[in-house]
Amino acid sequence: MRDKVYSYLGFAARARNLVTGYNTCIMMMEKRKIKLLILTKDLAENTVKKMLQQCDKNNVEYRIFGSVDQLSQITGKSGKGIFGITDQHFAEIICKEIDRIQSEKEGF
Numbered sequence: 213m214r215d216k217v218y219s220y221l222g223f224a225a226r227a228r229n230l231v232t233g234y235n236t237c238i239m240m241m242e243k244r245k246i247k248l249l250i251l252t253k254d255l256a257e258n259t260v261k262k263m264l265q266q267c268d269k270n271n272v273e274y275r276i277f278g279s280v281d282q283l284s285q286i287t288g289k290s291g292k293g294i295f296g297i298t299d300q301h302f303a304e305i306i307c308k309e310i311d312r313i314q315s316e317k318e319g320f
Contacts, residue, residue, distance in 0.1 A: 217277065217309045218286045220302060221250075221295070225287040229299035232292040234259065241270040246296035247303035249274040250310075252283055255293045263294060273303070275310045 224230040231240050240246045249272050251260055260276070267274045277283075280293040287295065297303040 217306060217313065218282075220306045220309065221283065222286050224297055224299065224302045224306070225289070227299070227302075229297060229302050230287060230289075231296040231298060232287065232289040232294060234263070234294055237263070237294050237296040238266055240296055240298065241266055241272050244270065245298050246270075246272050247300050248272070248297040248307055250278075250283070250295040250297070250306070251276050252278050252280045252293040254279050259293075273307060275307060277310050277313075 221230065231237055231246070237246060237249060241249070249263065249267055251263055251274060253276055255263075264274065266272070280291065283295060284290050284292050289295075297306060
C-alpha cells in the first residue's frame with residue numbers, strides 16, 4: 213500500500229505537480245494552488261503547528277505521512293518534509309491511499 217503512495221508522489225513530482233518546502237508551500241497555498249499538503253511525521257512540532265494553521269486559513273486538506281528521508285528520496289527533493297500537491301486528481305488519489313493505509317493501521 214505504501215508503494216502506491218510513493219509511486220503517486222513520484223508521478224506528481226515528475227509531472228511538476230509537486231512543490232516542496234515551507235516558504236514555497238505557504239506561498240502556493242495563499243495563491244490557492246495547493247490541493248493537498250503532506251507533512252512528514254518527523255517534522256518539528258512548531259513547523260507542523262504553523263503549517264496546520266495555514267491549511268485552516270486557506271482551506272487546504274492535509275495529511276501527516278512518512279518520514280523526511282523516505283519522501284525526499286522518492287520525490288528527489290533532499291531534506292524536505294513539506295510537500296504540496298497542486299493537481300486535484302493526484303491530490304484525491306494520494307489522499308485516499310494515505311487514508312486507507314492509516315485506517316488499516318488502526319484496525320490492527
